[in-house]
Amino acid sequence: MGLVIAIDGPAAAGKGTLSRQIAETYGFQHLDTGLTYRATAKALLDAGLSLDDEAVAERMALAVDLGGLDRAVLARHEIGEAASKIAVMPAVRRALVEAQRMFSQREPGTVLDGRDIGTVVCPQAPVKLYVTASPQVRARRRYDEIIAKGGEADFDAIFADVRKRDERDMGRADSPLKPADDAHLLDTSEMSIEAAFRAAKNLIDAALKKN
Ligand code: DC
Secondary structure, eight states: OOEEEEEEOOTTSSHHHHHHHHHHHHTOEEEETHHHHHHHHHHHHHTTOOSSOHHHHHHHHHTOOGGGOOHHHHOOHHHHHHHHHHTTOHHHHHHHHHHHHHHHTOSSEEEEEESSIIIIIOTTOSEEEEEEOOHHHHHHHHHHHHHHTTOOOOHHHHHHHHHHHHHHHHHOSSSOSOOOTTOEEEEGGGSOHHHHHHHHHHHHHHHHHHO
16 A cells, blocks of 8 residues: 555644645655645535525535545635534544545555544554644735735734634544644744754655554
8 A cells, every 4th residue: 555644733834835835845745634624515505595404515625525625616715614614523534534545545655734643543554754833824824925925914813813712623623733742743833834844854765664
């Protein structure tokens, strides 16, 4: 079986960029598992259905097509908020985790990023990274990103939002966000994405030698 690389961390810590770089470097398949929660939430929103009905949300989760996940379409803030709400539902998680596990077995290797990859989805992954940064730094990156694109942003509102999202992701009963015991911590508060990538690459190269 190919190598499985599990990458977890809170929103806006840089794990998406890092995951894509790793997948590209090694020619591995990449799944941003947040998009599976977002696609489920979008299907509910589009159909005008309640975000509180677990059976309905489970049906939408079972219908998610991993081949049709479009980051640009799913990036909207309301979809992220709705995703964070339905992500607390055990039936939704079961359905999506099953699909994510199937994905993780693809050849020649896979990179999965999310909140519970190293703890729940792929606990046997030989490489586990937990990418984090302080809430201030993460909010600042979000803010800078919006401004760089010519948009308008309110730092305090973004900061409050980052904190609220963290609370929901870390505080839920089913699969809360936390580092696996054997995860390598990469705090990107004061580390460039290049430095984080180099650290990750060393770990992956060592795991590939053993594989
Ligand atoms: O990483 P993101 O912002 O696209 O994730 C959206 C929401 O999905 C996030 O608030 C929590 C949830 N999520 C999860 O519970 N487990 C994952 N493996 C990935 C995302």
